Amino acid sequence: MLSIRKEDKFVRYDLYCKNQDGKRFIVEMQNGKQENYVDRLRVNTSLATVQNWDEKDKYYKHVPKIYSFNIMSYDMPEFKGKKRFFSRIYNKDDDNDIFTKNIVYYFVELSKFAAQLETLDMSDERNLILYMFTNVVYLQEEEVNALTPMQMRFYEECQISNFTNMEKQDYVRSLMDYPSVHEMVECERKEAEQAGYERGKQEGLEQGRIEILRKLLSDGLDAAVLAEASGLAESDILAMMAR
Numbered sequence: 001m002l003s004i005r006k007e008d009k010f011v012r013y014d015l016y017c018k019n020q021d022g023k024r025f026i027v028e029m030q031n032g033k034q035e036n037y038v039d040r041l042r043v044n045t046s047l048a049t050v051q052n053w054d055e056k057d058k059y060y061k062h063v064p065k066i067y068s069f070n071i072m073s074y075d076m077p078e079f080k081g082k083k084r085f086f087s088r089i090y091n092k093d094d095d096n097d098i099f100t101k102n103i104v105y106y107f108v109e110l111s112k113f114a115a116q117l118e119t120l121d122m123s124d125e126r127n128l129i130l131y132m133f134t135n136v137v138y139l140q141e142e143e144v145n146a147l148t149p150m151q152m153r154f155y156e157e158c159q160i161s162n163f164t165n166m167e168k169q170d171y172v173r174s175l176m177d178y179p180s181v182h183e184m185v186e187c188e189r190k191e192a193e194q195a196g197y198e199r200g201k202q203e204g205l206e207q208g209r210i211e212i213l214r215k216l217l218s219d220g221l222d223a224a225v226l227a228e229a230s231g232l233a234e235s236d237i238l239a240m241m242a243r
Contacts, residue, residue: 014027014028014029015027016048022064022065023064023065023066023067024048024052024064024065024066024067025067025069026044026045026048026066026067026068026069027069027070027071028041028044028068028069028070028071029071029073030070030071030072030073030074031073032073032074033074037076038078041068041070041105044068045066045068045103045105048064048066049063049064049066049103052064063102065101065102065103066102066103066104067103067104067106068103068104068105068106069106069108070105070106070107070108071108071110071133072107072108072109072110072111073110073111074109074111075109075111075112076107076109079107079109083112083116084112085108085109085110085112085113085116086106086107086108086126087106087107087109088104088105088106089104089105089106089107090104091103108130110130110133110134113130113134114134117131128151129151129154132151132154132155132158133158136155136158139155210240223237223238
C-alpha cells in the first residue's frame, strides 16, 4: 500500500515490484467492471512515481519508470471492436509519436484471449504464460512435467492451496474489500438498467458478495477462512452457498 501522507487515502496493489534497474511494476487483476478504472490507474501510477522519486533529484534526471500491468477478466469498453487481447498504451502527441516511455500501461483482456486460444502460437512465451494463468488448475500431469524451470516456478506460485493461512486470509480480505466490490456491483447494476432490467442496490450488493464467496470457495479456500476475512459466520456462508 502506498500513500504520501498519513491522512491520505491508501492505494493497494495486487503486486508491486522493482527490478534491478529500479523500474517499478504495478500488477492488477480486475475481476469486475469499474466505471472509472482508467482514472484509478492514473492515480496509482502518479502516486508510485512521487513515492519513489528522490526529492534530492532537483533536475529530474532519475524519476522512476512505472509500468502498469492490468489483467482484465472482461472486455474493456475502451478497446471495444478491437480483436487484440494485449494492448500497450504510451503517452503520445498529436502526430501519434511517443512523448514518453516512462509510464506505460499494459492491458490483457482474458475473455478475448480465451476466444482466440485455438489459433494462438503456444511457442510464444507470452501466450503460454497467459494459457497457464487461465488454465493453471486444469493442467494435466504431462503438461506440468513439460514446463521449463521458469514456467514451473510460475505454476507453483499460482497454487492457492500452497498459501499459508495468513496468506489465504490476506488474499480473501483483498477480494472482499467493500469499496471495490460495491463499485463492481454498481457497474453491473447500471448495465442491467440500461438493458431494461431494474435491480435494487442492496440486492445487487448481496448477490455480488455471494458470487465472490462462491468463487473463493471454488478456488480452494475453506469456509472458516472466508468467515474470518468477511466477518460473517461460517454457517451463514454455507447457507448462502446453498441458495
